[in-house]
Amino acid sequence: MPSDDPLAELVALLGRLPGIGERTATRLAYFVLAEDRAYASALAGSLGVLHDRVRRCASCGNFTSAERCRICSDPRRDGAVLCVVARVPDLVAIERAGSYRGRYHVLHALLAPLDGMSADRIDLDALSARVRADEVREVVLATPLSVEGEATALYVAQSLRPLGVKVSRIASGIPHGGELEFADQVTLGRAFEGRKDL
Amino acid sequence: MPSDDPLAELVALLGRLPGIGERTATRLAYFVLAEDRAYASALAGSLGVLHDRVRRCASCGNFTSAERCRICSDPRRDGAVLCVVARVPDLVAIERAGSYRGRYHVLHALLAPLDGMSADRIDLDALSARVRADEVREVVLATPLSVEGEATALYVAQSLRPLGVKVSRIASGIPHGGELEFADQVTLGRAFEGRKDL
Numbered sequence: 387m388p389s390d391d392p393l394a395e396l397v398a399l400l401g402r403l404p405g406i407g408e409r410t411a412t413r414l415a416y417f418v419l420a421e422d423r424a425y426a427s428a429l430a431g432s433l434g435v436l437h438d439r440v441r442r443c444a445s446c447g448n449f450t451s452a453e454r455c456r457i458c459s460d461p462r463r464d465g466a467v468l469c470v471v472a473r474v475p476d477l478v479a480i481e482r483a484g485s486y487r488g489r490y491h492v493l494h495a496l497l498a499p500l501d502g503m504s505a506d507r508i509d510l511d512a513l514s515a516r517v518r519a520d521e522v523r524e525v526v527l528a529t530p531l532s533v534e535g536e537a538t539a540l541y542v543a544q545s546l547r548p549l550g551v552k553v554s555r556i557a558s559g560i561p562h563g564g565e566l567e568f569a570d571q572v573t574l575g576r577a578f579e580g581r582k583d584l
Numbered sequence: 585m586p587s588d589d590p591l592a593e594l595v596a597l598l599g600r601l602p603g604i605g606e607r608t609a610t611r612l613a614y615f616v617l618a619e620d621r622a623y624a625s626a627l628a629g630s631l632g633v634l635h636d637r638v639r640r641c642a643s644c645g646n647f648t649s650a651e652r653c654r655i656c657s658d659p660r661r662d663g664a665v666l667c668v669v670a671r672v673p674d675l676v677a678i679e680r681a682g683s684y685r686g687r688y689h690v691l692h693a694l695l696a697p698l699d700g701m702s703a704d705r706i707d708l709d710a711l712s713a714r715v716r717a718d719e720v721r722e723v724v725l726a727t728p729l730s731v732e733g734e735a736t737a738l739y740v741a742q743s744l745r746p747l748g749v750k751v752s753r754i755a756s757g758i759p760h761g762g763e764l765e766f767a768d769q770v771t772l773g774r775a776f777e778g779r780k781d782l
Contacts, residue, residue: 390649391649392630392634392637392638392649393634393638393647395630396627396631399623403612403615403616404612404615406612410603412673412676413602413603413673414601414602414604415634416647416671416673417601417602418601418631418634419635419647419672420671423634423635425597425600426631426634426635427632428597429594429598429628430627430630430631432590432593432594432628433616433624433625433627433628433631434628434629434632435590436590436591436594436613436616436617437617437621437624439590440591440617449617451590451591473614473618474614474617475610475611475614478610494618
């Protein structure tokens with residue numbers, strides 16, 4: 387990354403963003419150049435203070451600019467139910483859906499033994515301590531339905547067993563509006579396995 | 585844009601980039617948060633100095649960190665042929681194609697009377713002065729083949745007429761590998777109009 391070519395440097399940095407290839411990064415850099423400098427300054431300023439001003443919630447790991455996030459600070463949320471997610475965007479998606487009224491626990495990691503991410507990346511002590519301290523009745527495991535997400539769910543469930551707390555896993559099946567014709571075999575199998583009495 | 589929510593502020597700023605909606609902007613912001621702070625700092629730094637370190641080439645308007653761009657400084661480029669483009673990314677695309685060996689003139693604007701962009705946004709005096717000073721033999725108009733690009737090409741061509749320089753327009757027709765079946769009427773019409781003897 388030669389610092390004597392500021393444009394190439396910016397393109398290289400933007401190209402590290404997810405879903406942004408070199409072509410798009412170049413287009414974005416030219417856009418910033420064509421805009422007046424106030425925009426570039428505002429974006430630079432916002433990025434520069436991001437890590438200082440946004441921290442992890444001391445209770446659940448959600449991003450917050452305060453000591454505790456707005457969900458942990460909200461007395462109307464049910465502290466007896468904990469939803470375990472891998473990443474903050476998953477929490478945001480569940481909040482957008484609007485039906486869950488409990489609190490969260492963000493792992494910020496997934497078990498992926500093949501990629502060399504060992505179990506010590508996941509802080510189970512913090513989760514166990516919280517389950518005990520908050521008298522949690524149920525832990526809902528909402529890690530992804532991928533191999534890594536399933537492995538992590540299993541691992542967390544096992545670690546919680548000695549505490550006697552109820553542990554559940556979100557349902558897997560055909561998505562809303564989905565056609566059976568186009569569902570993959572695993573999803574169809576899960577949909578049958580998880581069938582409910584009517 | 586409430587400054588008490590640094591994440592929302594960054595999402596709003598990223599959302600102004602072309603092709604980046606709120607959903608993508610949110611994903612990018614979370615990515616930056618999940619990366620270590622060195623990345624955010626580097627990106628902030630790069631954006632912060634961009635407008636100071638990248639300027640317009642004094643000769644042609646291309647972006648450069650020097651007084652004159654690398655194309656204008658290259659003695660092997662044919663100074664007697666000038667290619668007029670609307671924006672720097674167009675110049676970059678022509679350079680990538682690799683067959684053009686002349687120099688450029690970047691307008692940084694297009695004629696778009698309907699959008700209120702009047703002709704005074706286009707600096708024709710600089711172009712005329714350059715044609716005279718560099719003893720240019722041919723000006724190739726490579727503005728887009730859109731309504732605005734065509735209007736601009738016509739406008740530039742008219743202004744150059746008194747100088748007696750040869751003015752040409754890049755060809756319009758079916759793109760390489762293109763099927764006639766899927767070409768629009770205007771393109772097909774231009775392909776016939778611009779046919780060449782074999």
